[in-house]
Amino acid sequence: MRIPFLKPFLGLLAAGIITGCSSTAPKVVSTPVKNIDEIPLKVRDLSDAELKNWTNKDLTQDTIPGMSVDRAYAEIIKKNRPSPVIVGVVDSGVDVEHEDLKNVLWINTDEIPGNGKDDDSNGYIDDIHGWNFLGDAVAENMEYVRIYKDLKPKYEGKSESSISTADREEFALYKSAKAEYEKEYDESVQTRDQYLQIKEQIVTAHNAVSKELGTEDYTKEQLADFKPGNEQMNQYKSILSQIQYNVNENIPEALEELDDAIDYYKGRLSTHFNLELDGRAIVGDDPYDITDTDYGNNEVSGPEADKENVKHGTHVAGIIAADRSNEIGLKGVANNARILVVRAVPDGDEYDKDIALGIRYAVDNGAKVINTSFGKYFSTNPEWVIDAIKYAADNDVLIVNAAGNEGLDLDTNRVYPNDQDPTNTSEIADNFLTVGALNYEYGSGLVAEFSNYGKSNVDVFAPGTKIWSTTPNNEYEYLQGTSMASPAVAGIAAIIRGYYPQLSASQVKQVIMDSGLTTNATVIVGGDRSNTKKFESLSTSGKMANLYNALILADQISKNN
Numbered sequence: 069m070r071i072p073f074l075k076p077f078l079g080l081l082a083a084g085i086i087t088g089c090s091s092t093a094p095k096v097v098s099t100p101v102k103n104i105d106e107i108p109l110k111v112r113d114l115s116d117a118e119l120k121n122w123t124n125k126d127l128t129q130d131t132i133p134g135m136s137v138d139r140a141y142a143e144i145i146k147k148n149r150p151s152p153v154i155v156g157v158v159d160s161g162v163d164v165e166h167e168d169l170k171n172v173l174w175i176n177t178d179e180i181p182g183n184g185k186d187d188d189s190n191g192y193i194d195d196i197h198g199w200n201f202l203g204d205a206v207a208e209n210m211e212y213v214r215i216y217k218d219l220k221p222k223y224e225g226k227s228e229s230s231i232s233t234a235d236r237e238e239f240a241l242y243k244s245a246k247a248e249y250e251k252e253y254d255e256s257v258q259t260r261d262q263y264l265q266i267k268e269q270i271v272t273a274h275n276a277v278s279k280e281l282g283t284e285d286y287t288k289e290q291l292a293d294f295k296p297g298n299e300q301m302n303q304y305k306s307i308l309s310q311i312q313y314n315v316n317e318n319i320p321e322a323l324e325e326l327d328d329a330i331d332y333y334k335g336r337l338s339t340h341f342n343l344e345l346d347g348r349a350i351v352g353d354d355p356y357d358i359t360d361t362d363y364g365n366n367e368v369s370g371p372e373a374d375k376e377n378v379k380h381g382t383h384v385a386g387i388i389a390a391d392r393s394n395e396i397g398l399k400g401v402a403n404n405a406r407i408l409v410v411r412a413v414p415d416g417d418e419y420d421k422d423i424a425l426g427i428r429y430a431v432d433n434g435a436k437v438i439n440t441s442f443g444k445y446f447s448t449n450p451e452w453v454i455d456a457i458k459y460a461a462d463n464d465v466l467i468v469n470a471a472g473n474e475g476l477d478l479d480t481n482r483v484y485p486n487d488q489d490p491t492n493t494s495e496i497a498d499n500f501l502t503v504g505a506l507n508y509e510y511g512s513g514l515v516a517e518f519s520n521y522g523k524s525n526v527d528v529f530a531p532g533t534k535i536w537s538t539t540p541n542n543e544y545e546y547l548q549g550t551s552m553a554s555p556a557v558a559g560i561a562a563i564i565r566g567y568y569p570q571l572s573a574s575q576v577k578q579v580i581m582d583s584g585l586t587t588n589a590t591v592i593v594g595g596d597r598s599n600t601k602k603f604e605s606l607s608t609s610g611k612m613a614n615l616y617n618a619l620i621l622a623d624q625i626s627k628n629n
Contacts, residue, residue, distance in 0.1 A: 093148070093150075093567040093568060093623060093626070094144045094145050094146060094148040094567065094619070105587055105588050105589070114132070114508060118130075118132065119508070119534060119536070120398070120536040121138075121398075121536075122134050122508045122531065122534075123135060123137070123387075123401075123530075123531035123535060123556055124136075124137035124138045124399070124401075125138065126138065126139040126616065127510065127585060127612075131510060132508060132510065133506055133507075133508065133509075133510045133514060133531070133585075133612060134508075134531055135401070135530060135531065135556060135560065135612075135613055135614055135615050135616075136614050136615055136616035136617070137401055137615050137616075139616050140615040140616040140619055141403075143616070144616065144619050144620075145403075145563075145619070148567075149403065149404065150403075150404040150563055150565075150566025150567040151404060151566045151567075151569065152404050152405075152406050152566065153402070153404055153405055153406065153436050153437060153562040153563075153565045153566045154174050154405075154406045154408050154430075154433070154434045154435045154436060154437075155388055155389065155402070155405045155406065155407055155408065155435060155436075155437045155438070155439065155558055155559075155562050156198075156408045156410055156426075156427075156429075156430030156431075156433075156435035156437070156438040156439065157381055157384055157385050157388070157407055157408065157409055157410065157438075157439050157555075158410040158412050158413070158423065158426045158427060158430065158438060158439065158440050158442075159380060159381030159384050159385075159409075159410070159411070159412070159413050159439070159441055159442065160370070160377060160378050160379070160380045160381040160411065160413045160414070160415075161200065161202075161368050161369055161370040161377065161378035161381045161382075161409065161411035162197075162198075162368060162369065162378055162381045162382050162384075162385045162407065162409045162411075163369050163375050163378055163382045163538075163539075163540040163541065164197050164368060164369055164409065165369070166382060166386075166538050166540065166541075166542055167394070167396060167397065167542045168386060168390045168391050168394065168396060168397035168398065168538050168542075168544075169382070169385055169386060169389070169390065169391070169407065169538055171391050171394070172389040172390070172391055172400070172405060172406060172407055173197050173406065173407050173408075173409070174197060174198065174406040174407060174408035174409075174433075174434075175196060175197065175406075176188065176195055176196050176197070176433065179194060179195060179196055180194075181194060181196050182194060190432065190433070191361065191362075192364075192366070192429070193365075193366065194366045195366050195433075196366060197366075197368050197407075197408070197409050198366075198368045198408050198409030198410050198411070198429075198430075198433075199364055199365075199366060199368065199409075199410060199411070199426075199429055200364050200365050200366060200367050200368050200370070200411040201363070201364045201410065201411060201412045201422040201425060201426055202351065202364065202370075202411050202412065202414055202422065203350060203351040203352070203363060203364050203365055203371075204350050204351070204371040205347050205348060205350050205351050205371075205414055206347070206370070206371065206372065206377045206414060206415055207339040207345065207347050207414065207415050207416060208339065208340075208345075208347040208348070208414040208415060208416025208417060208418075209339070209340060209341070209342065209345055209347065209416050209417065210249075210252070210340050210341070210416055210417045210444070210446075211417040211444050211445075211446040211447065211448065212244075212245040212248040212249055212252075212445075212446040213245075213249050213340065213341055213342075213343070214417075214448075215241060215242070215245035215446060215448065216242065216245040216246050216249045216343075217343055219238065219241070219242040219245070220242070220246075222242075223238075223239055223242045223243075226239075244446075245446060248445075248446070249341065252340075252341065253337070253341045256333050256336050256337055256340075256341065257337065259329075259333055260330060260333035260334060260337070263326055263329050263330045263333065264330060266326065267323065267326050267327070267330065269307060270307065270308070270311060270319070270322070270323060270326070271323065272304070273303075273304035273305075273307045273308050274308060274319050274320075274323070276300075276301065276304050277291070277294065277301070277304050277305065277308055280294065280301070281294060284319070284320055285318060285320070286319075287317065288309075288312050288313070288317055291305060291308060291309055291312060292309070335415075339415060339416060340415075340416050340417075347414065347416065348419070351363055351364070355419045355421050355422070356421070356448070356449070357421075358421055358424065358425075358449070358452050361425060364411075367411075368409035368410075368411050369540075370411060374540070374541075375540035375541060376540065377415060378411070378540055379539050379540055379545075379547075380413070380441070380547075380551065381409070381411070381413070382538050382539055382540050383535075383537045383538060383539055383545070383547050383551075383552070384439060384441050384537075384551060384552070384554075384555045385407045385409075385538065385555075386398065386400060386537035386538030386544075387400060387401065387535065387537045387552060387555040387556055387559065388400050388401060388402055388405050388407065388439065388555045388556075388558050388559045388562065389401070389402050389405035389406070389407050389559065389562075390537065390538055397538060397544055398536060398537060398538070398544065400559060401555075401556055401558075401559025401560060401562075401563070401615065402558075402559040402560075402562035402563050402566075403563075404562060404563060404566040405437075405559065405562040408430055408433060408434075408435050410426040410427075410429060410430055412425075412426040413442045417444045417446075418442055418444070420447055420448060420449040420450060420452050420453050420484075421449065421452060423440075423442075423452075423453050423456070423485065424449075424452035424453050424455065424456040425456075427440075427453070427456040427457065427459070427460055427467070428456050428459055430465075431459060431460050431463050431465050435465060436464070436465055436466065436562075436565050436573070437465070437466050437467075437468065437558050437561045437562050437565060438460065438465060438466070438467045438468070438558075439467075439468050439469075439554055439555050439558040440467060440468070440469045440470065440485060440554070441469075441470040441549075441550070441551035441552075441554045441555060442470065442551070443469075443470060443471075443472045443483050443484060443485065444483070444484050445481070445482065445483055445484070446484075447484040450484055450485075453484065453485045454485075454496055457485065457487060457496060457497050457499070457500055458496065458497050460497075460499055460573075461497035461498065461499040461500075461573065461574075464499075464572055464573050465499060465573055466499050466501065466561050466565070466573035466574075466576050466577055467499055467500045467501065468501050468503060468554050468555070468557050468558040468561060469485060469486070469500060469501065469502045469503065469554060470502075470503060470549070470550035470551045470553065470554040471483075471502050471503055471504045471505070471519060471520040471521070471522075471525075471526045471550045471553075471554075472519075472520040472550055473505075473518040473519065473520070473549045473550055473551075474518070474520060475517065475518055475519065475520065475593065475594030475595055475596075476520045476521075476594070477520070477521060477522050478490075478502075478520050478521065478522035478524075478525035478526055479522040479523060479524050479525050481520075483520070483525075485500075486500070486502060486525060487500035487502070488524065488525060489525070490525070493524050498573075498574035498577065499573040499574055499577065500577075501527050501528065501557065501561075501577045501580065501581075502525060502526050502527050502528075503526070503527065503528055503529065503530050503532075503550060503553045503554045503556075503557050503613070504516075504519045504520060504521050504526045504528070504529040504530075504532075504550060504553065504606065504607060505518070505519035505529065505530070505531070505532025505533060505548070505549065505550045505552070505553040506519075506529050506530060506531050506532060506533065506553065506612060507532075507533040508531070508533060508534070510587075510589075511589060511591075512589065512590065512591055512592055512600070513591070513592060514587070514589060514591045514603060515529065515591045515592065515593055515603065515606065516532050516533045516548070516550075516553075517592070517594065517595030518548075518549065518550075518595065519532065519550055519553075519593075520550065521593055521601075521606040521607065522606070522607070523605055523606065523607065523608060524608065526606065526607040526608065527577070527581055527607055527608045527609055528557065528580060528581050528584055528607055528608075528609045528611055528612070528613050529553065529584075529606070529607060529611070529612050529613065530553040530554075530556045530557045530612065530613040531552070531553060531556055532548055532549055532550050532551075532552045532553030532556075533548045534546045534548050535547060535548055535552040535556075537552070556613070557580060557613045559615075560580055560613055560615045560618055561576050561577075561580065563615065563619070564576050564579060564580075564618060564619070564622045567619070567622065568622045568623070568625075568626045570626060570629055571622060571625065571626060571629070575625065576622075579618055579621050579622045579625065580613055580618055581608065581609035581611065582609065582611075582621060583611075583614060583617040583618040583620065583621040583622075584609055584611025584612050584613050584614050584617065584618075585611060585612045585614050585617070586603065586604055586609075586610050586611045586612070587603050587604075587612075588602070588603075588604070589602075589603050590602055590603070591603045591606070593606065
């Protein structure tokens with residue numbers, strides 16, 4: 069998948085700039101917001117404090133398209149505390165020792181920690197905070213790579229005319245997986261090499277200019293005032309000016325971002341597209357046998373000492389529930405969420421079996437909301453996940469799902485998991501809410517350039533660009549993607565379910581969709597300035613999720629139930 073925050077580097081290259089418990093619901097007295105399009109646009113850059121908290125801001129009061137979380141706590145929630153709600157986080161794992169998460173975790177009180185026994189007889193030993201369905205596995209292939217490897221011995225070198233009628237569907241899958249593998253592999257090689265080229269030129273220019281200015285941390289103003297003594301230095305100034313204005317003013321920090329990009333693509337080539345990798349072997353199960361359930365362990369923070377592999381899940385958990393009472397780090401959306409950890413998403417594509425069993429595990433252990441910030445475009449056993457979604461629906465559990473980060477229209481591109489697809493627009497269940505990502509810029513840039521969208525297959529939008537949250541080892545970091553938008557909405561769902569437990573999962577889904585804010589704005593989609601659409605046309609609701617309004621509507625509906 070694309071890394072959204074790295075695009076400016078390639079943009080510069082393409083432009084030729086660089087060569088080469090019970091609770092009482094709060095009393096709701098306010099009314100929903102009207103006339104959003106009369107709000108003036110914020111034209112200045114956000115401060116560091118505003119950027120770290122932009123998802124909680126209010127569009128009418130702050131002219132920042134957040135979810136009105138701060139306003140909801142100040143005006144509606146106040147000191148009222150909703151009942152605890154278990155939120156399952158099906159992801160890469162979570163650092164359960166993090167200072168901002170350790171007090172908001174689900175605890176399995178029916179299990180005696182560390183005794184090596186399955187005290188509650190649920191099939192999982194010592195599952196205190198959840199279950200790790202990946203065991204010691206970390207790196208994995210993409211799903212289409214696994215399909216290509218599996219079918220290659222059978223079909224390599226064969227023409228379609230030589231394939232039996234019984235095998236033609238499988239042969240078509242093989243060709244599709246092979247084509248995707250070759251395309252993605254070649255693009256990763258090309259992108260890695262482009263980044264290496266860009267880095268070489270920036271380092272050369274930076275070293276030369278730093279020597280002239282006497283500092284490595286020169287500002288835009290210092291660089292603008294610099295008078296080159298020759299044409300070569302003038303070229304260096306031009307390169308660095310473009311980086312400062314389009315990527316990061318601090319060149320050493322820009323180089324760090326570039327190194328992250330290079331490492332990412334090197335990693336993809338050595339794992340995601342490595343035809344010799346068998347990442348699953350260490351787990352010891354058959355990932356294509358749904359009845360083989362005796363695997364994994366309770367190490368939900370993963371097998372690696374540095375916990376780097378659980379960064380994604382830790383960040384997601386913080387968005388939902390980072391401790392609002394400890395005055396450190398950040399404040400998660402929901403002050404009542406208890407995070408149940410399901411480690412089921414490796415570095416690479418997830419297995420359908422792990423996701424299906426992970427959803428069922430969360431449901432069986434009391435989750436009323438499940439966040440699924442992952443996705444893929446090939447699936448070998450989608451029926452297992454579909455059955456798990458239906459199982460969650462039967463048990464009144466809301467699943468909040470990330471739309472994906474490829475800038476695609478999901479009404480014409482199928483993604484897994486989802487509750488419908490381009491050829492079958494009837495929802496398989498009424499408990500599945502898919503979330504696209506917003507940018508902090510209210511106006512034409514409102515939709516994150518990487519976000520997928522779709523009038524039928526995306527339900528609502530929420531903040532997903534440059535989101536500040538928890539990362540392993542008591543750290544905090546900006547990440548972005550629909551992976552960050554989904555847990556923001558899961559947090560809203562947790563609060564509603566805590567205050568209004570009489571509302572069903574499908575009702576909570578509808579509340580979130582109906583109560584959001586909309587706009588008549590025409591926005592850029594897919595990061596392509598030539599591709600513009602009305603914001604209202606990009607999702608089923610045509611709205612931005614909003615906690616303040618959701619509480620108002622939930623209160624109204626609960627009184628009519």
